[in-house]
Amino acid sequence: VEIIKSRFVKYSMIGGASALVDWGLFYVLAIILDIHYILSGTISFTLATSFNYFIGITFLFDSTTRFTKQNEMLLVFLISLIGLAINLFFLFLFSSWFLFSLMGSKILASFFTLVWNFSMRNYYVFKSPNF
Template sequence: MINLIKQLFRFGIVGGTAFLIDYAVLFVCTEFLGIHYFISSIISFSVSTVFNYIASILWVFDVDQSKSQSKNFVIFIVLSIVGLGINQLIMWVGVEYLHVYYMIVKIGATAIVMIFNFVTRKMFLE
């Protein structure tokens, strides 16, 4: 139980940092570079995913060393692509149909994807 609490704490720190990266890149790409929010969201999600992968493998999860590192990376990428799909769907529905400001929608999308990420990474990477 203590290991799970420690892991959740570390996941929260890595996830919070990844969120700040994601949120900042989204804002900069959209507001300063003039990229459409939907494309900016793909860029920001991808940048934060690279950080999240490195930090998760090194600090959060007890990665199954019997699996090859390339296999772990492929699993992580596949799960991240699914997470990106969830993120983009939420962004699209929130902005285009609910007419909510994209930066607010991003907070909700991130919360949902974070839960997905923790559960699936714990299942497939440990």
Template sequence: MKKLIEQILKFGVVGIIAAVLDFGILNFLVILFHMHNVIAGTISFTLSLIFNYFASMKYVFKHRPDMAHWMEVLIFLFSAVVGLFINNFIIWLSTYGMNTDAYVSQHVEYVLRTNMGKIIATFVVAIWNFVIRKMLLDDTHTAIMDKLQKKGNTYTEEELEAKWENSFSHKLGMWSIEHTPKGWR
């Protein structure tokens, strides 16, 4: 449990830095260039994602020896694309049907609503990213062993190893190693 809390905290620090980049770029594009919020959100999300990938793989998640690097990148990109769709949908929804009779200027309302949507999207996407990356990218072999042993299960080492070898995450990792093109290792 201690390792999970530490990992969540590291994920949070990396996420906060990525969110500051994301919000900064989003607001820069929307406020200064009057860019459409979904386009600005896509650009800001993508740029913060690049930072997030390198920081997450260096500080948050351990490389799994049973998974090829190209599969790690593919899983990260898959989770990012789903996260981008979630992000853009929530941002779009935040300004859908804006009231034109507001007391503040329409642009100010647009920026405020965009930021409210972005705050919600950031939390939803962060949860999505942590869960999918924890399940598929992290070195879960050790975590599974620790979890089963702490629950008081009296599994033998062979039984624990068999559980790991039958997990989807391990099978996906081994498949990726077996299907890595020559010279990519």
């Protein structure tokens, strides 16, 4: 249990940096440039997820897993694609149904995605973290 907590804390720190990338890009695209929030969310999430993957395998997860490198990247991509769907669903829900601001909705949606991404990467894709 302590190892899981430690991994989650480290993943949250890495995720926090990725979230800043995601939120910053989203703000520029959706708020400043007035690009539709779903497209803005897709672009910002995709770039932040790429950043997260490379930082994660460098500082947290062992890049050698039970999968080949190609399969590892494919699995991370598929997990991230589902994470994107979760993120966009909650972005839509909070902004369109609950009428929260776009930035508030984006930040809330990120927390739901964090749980999904950490769980799938920690328990399925990567066999051990780098400590």
